[in-house]
Amino acid sequence: MPDSCSDQTETEQKHSRNIITALSKLADENLTLVRSISTGLAVAGVIIIARSIRLMTKFSSPSEIPARFIERNVSIRGKVRSVTERGLEVEHIPIHVPLLSSLLTKRQVATPLRVCLAGVDLTPQGRDWLTETLKTDEAVWLRLISRQDESLHCLVSLSGGFLFNTCINEEILLLGLGRTAPLHGLDPHSRLYWRLHARLLKCELRAERKGQGLWKQENLREKVTQAIRNNTVITAIKRIIKWMSRTKDQ
Missing domain, CATH: 2.40.50.90 (OB fold (Dihydrolipoamide Acetyltransferase, E2P))
Structure with a gap:
């Protein structure tokens, strides 16, 4: 029983080493791709920071x-x-x-x-x-x-x-x-x-x-009042009345 457990542990360790070896080999073979991804992430980070600075x-x-x-x-x-x-x-x-x-x-x-x-x-x-x-x-x-x-x-x-x-x-x-x-x-x-x-x-x-x-529209009363004030005949009559009042006082 102990031998079987030991064999199982060795098998698991060997399997783990194989995975690590495979990943390392994949990274070595695709070194350019890994570097490109790293560069891309760095550029994206710079762009995000730059945009944030513009907002600030x-x-x-x-x-x-x-x-x-x-x-x-x-x-x-x-x-x-x-x-x-x-x-x-x-x-x-x-x-x-x-x-x-x-x-x-x-x-x-x-x-x-x-x-x-x-x-x-x-x-x-x-x-x-x-x-x-x-x-x-x-x-x-x-x-x-x-x-x-x-x-x-x-x-x-x-x-x-x-x-x-x-x-x-x-x-x-x-x-x-x-x-x-x-x-x-x-x-x-x-x-x-x-x-x-x-x-x-x-x-x-x-x-x-x-x-x-x-x-705003002027109401009828305001229009009539304004028309009377601006009427030249009525203005002339007012001036005559004022002149006559002054003459009488003198």
Whole structure:
């Protein structure tokens, strides 16, 4: 019985050595393939790290944003710095990774990005509303639509909780504080262009139907009052009455 156990153990050891020998021989015969696989994995790792670093990089100019971010309409986070004639100035907030982010941000200058509200032509009242609604350092999300010169055309969203976000572009049109405009930098024949344009146009039509903002209709009393004020005959009569009153007093 002990002899049979010993024979079985020797057989198992011999089998294990044969497997190891076969694997070693296979590796030697396919050394180039093994090296290629190792190189491929290393390159893939470098690419992943490089992409991660781009996500952790603070963008201070539209030209620094990778083209693929624009093409895929990636959303980036930022905080409002000021309201401008055409939109906003927003400081980009990159993805934070402990240790690595602190090393990268030491060499980066906090220059805000110039952001235009994609598909919206702001009115002066719209700019006033933006100033009141978006406080300094307010966190916003920028969905990148296109890049033109040194400006980004974006859908700007204000976080309203876990599930709800307020799209500033749509809100301005719903309140009648702006008009729809061409989506600069997008192909007018593309599906994205027509999908976004239809979405914004729907908001503008709702504001027009409700008489919001610039679409507000004056009621009959206001129209009559304004017509009387602007009537030249009535203005002349008022002047004569004033002149006669002065003459009488003298």
